[in-house]
Amino acid sequence: MTKLNQTKKKTKREAIGFAGAGSVLAIVFGILLWLEPMADANATEIMVYKSPTCGCCRDWVDHLRDEGFKVVTHDRNNMDAIKSTYGVKRNLQSCHTAVVDGYVVEGHVPASDIKRMLQEKPKIVGLTAPGMPLKSPGMQPASEKPAGYDVLSFDQQGKTQVYKRY
Numbered sequence: 001m002t003k004l005n006q007t008k009k010k011t012k013r014e015a016i017g018f019a020g021a022g023s024v025l026a027i028v029f030g031i032l033l034w035l036e037p038m039a040d041a042n043a044t045e046i047m048v049y050k051s052p053t054c055g056c057c058r059d060w061v062d063h064l065r066d067e068g069f070k071v072v073t074h075d076r077n078n079m080d081a082i083k084s085t086y087g088v089k090r091n092l093q094s095c096h097t098a099v100v101d102g103y104v105v106e107g108h109v110p111a112s113d114i115k116r117m118l119q120e121k122p123k124i125v126g127l128t129a130p131g132m133p134l135k136s137p138g139m140q141p142a143s144e145k146p147a148g149y150d151v152l153s154f155d156q157q158g159k160t161q162v163y164k165r166y
Helices: 003-041 055-066 080-085 111-120
Strands: 045-050 070-075 097-100 103-107 126-129 150-154 160-165
Touching: 045 055, 055 070, 055 111, 103 111, 111 126, 111 160
Parallel strands: 045 070, 103 126
Antiparallel strands: 045 097, 097 103, 126 150, 150 160
């Protein structure tokens, strides 16, 4: 075999190898694109009732989405009816109310506490971060850690216990 023929065969093998690698990458990429919506389909859905004009509520919703929740929002001008429906007593209230897997989440509760609650399944109505704690998700830059407040669990009578201290 001449040197020229050997070079042509080598170039052809390299081209086939490169094309084959490209095909494999295309297949892997296609599978990842196919799996991404499935991951979203498996995300826990949380329904959030909030004011249509509240920026901290929008930021909290973004926090939940960033943490893997599928968030469905319902904008309301009067939140009192929602809080009453879900048994959130006045002293436990904040600006938004969410419902996830039968639990109520009131205010700026970090997603990690919601995930813990969903995993442990305690016998409570839900979790609350009463008021609007300044160093909570939605009230501070996303890169900062929660600090200086308590997340409380509450029961049907409104009795609370510290669920997580920040």
